[in-house]
Amino acid sequence: MTAQDDETPAAHRKPVGFQEIRDEVIDRIQTRVWPQGALLPTELELAAEFGCARATVNRALRELAEQGIVTRKRKGGTRVASTPVKQAKLAITVVRQTIEEMNAAYRYALVSRSLVDCPPWLQARTGIPEGGQVLHLQCMHHADNRPFQFEERWINVAAVPHVAGENFQDIGPNEWLLAEVPFSDAEICFSAVPATGTLADFLAVPAGAPLFQMERTTWFRKNPVTFVRMTFHQGYQMRTAY
């Protein structure tokens, strides 16, 4: 393994890309050349080995650090992460998109719409001031005329004043909010729930059937905007990869 072998007359060598370095490092980790917890060479050493600038190595390793493959510390160097905390990315989309991607016909229906005072549980959950006005909506999303998702939503009127002027007859609140209201942070919660009377009716399943549910609270700069509970048809599966 003499380093000499790889040396070329210099001049115009094809530049080494950060992707090559990243992939090579991943390879050495996967094949246990660098086992879990091992200390990698410094950026300077790797740059010398690969014959490129330190910035290039930096970019490669930074990307791996973002993915949780390695951990980096000043003066401490770069180590193979002891717990390969793989991250799965969940793309958060609108129901209509999901349905249309299945090549199914999308249909939306508003079930109810009412202005109410923020109930205590919602105040606890979102931080909307108790007694503040919220718009409460219930709606159904169908795929090929079969029930797909029941959506129950509460919108903080104080945060979205002009929501009062929207009747939501023809557009779902998720799409409307996405287009009209900026938001910055969200919290999501997945669970399995039994079909209660109302849910069972709307989703056309026997009472007690197991349903996949997703709840999401949204803020715009610490200011609560909306809370939504989406319950899917029986048998729904959420998929992802990494």
Added chain:
Amino acid sequence: MTAQDDETPAAHRKPVGFQEIRDEVIDRIQTRVWPQGALLPTELELAAEFGCARATVNRALRELAEQGIVTRKRKGGTRVASTPVKQAKLAITVVRQTIEEMNAAYRYALVSRSLVDCPPWLQARTGIPEGGQVLHLQCMHHADNRPFQFEERWINVAAVPHVAGENFQDIGPNEWLLAEVPFSDAEICFSAVPATGTLADFLAVPAGAPLFQMERTTWFRKNPVTFVRMTFHQGYQMRTAY
């Protein structure tokens, strides 16, 4: 808005960080200075505005593109993403960690262990050759002596030959695999399922109770390694944020 105002005698100005630029851009998007679909200035223009190198602007915008906030095209410029495809990151960890983070006592128990031929459904799902040997495991994970998760797993013996020598009496297969076997890709599937007889017994819930389930198939370079079905105790919630 005269650009002159911001000019200093040059010399040693505090360098503008990519984070400042990124945050400022996020701000202008959130406040609709640049509405959905709008075309942003070029990197060169932004670099001039912020008084920094193009590379700095590039890093800021590249990060926003990775998050799906903007879309970038050569010659097409940078645009505010029309569909704010926010991405939630799911950290995939080991059950023991999850339980210990709840400050609960973790207990593991092996339920069954047997070598079998790969059944057709598993072959279809993972690509393990039909008839190939797989190790079938069932185990329970408890938190403070209460059922937490039932794990059913199949391991491709051809991909992990030395798995045959492990009895899994004291260590869970998830941790063992994580430590012993490299893997590169995975597919995850979440759903709500009813508690069947066996599941109901192990998780101590009435038959038919809605349970949160996560299935994961793992490959190492297109080579199937393992398939696992994890069913959680009643009321379990998976949380994340973005």
Added chain:
DNA sequence: CAGTGGTCTAGACCACGGT
């Protein structure tokens, strides 16, 4: 204190893709 990653710069060349 000294080594390591974190970041910025000024310049360069390239690749893609709209005009």
Added chain:
DNA sequence: CCGTGGTCTAGACCACTGG
């Protein structure tokens, strides 16, 4: 074609932190 982003370089200074 030629403008825009994508990337690499060589060098520099800084910030954190382990010994």
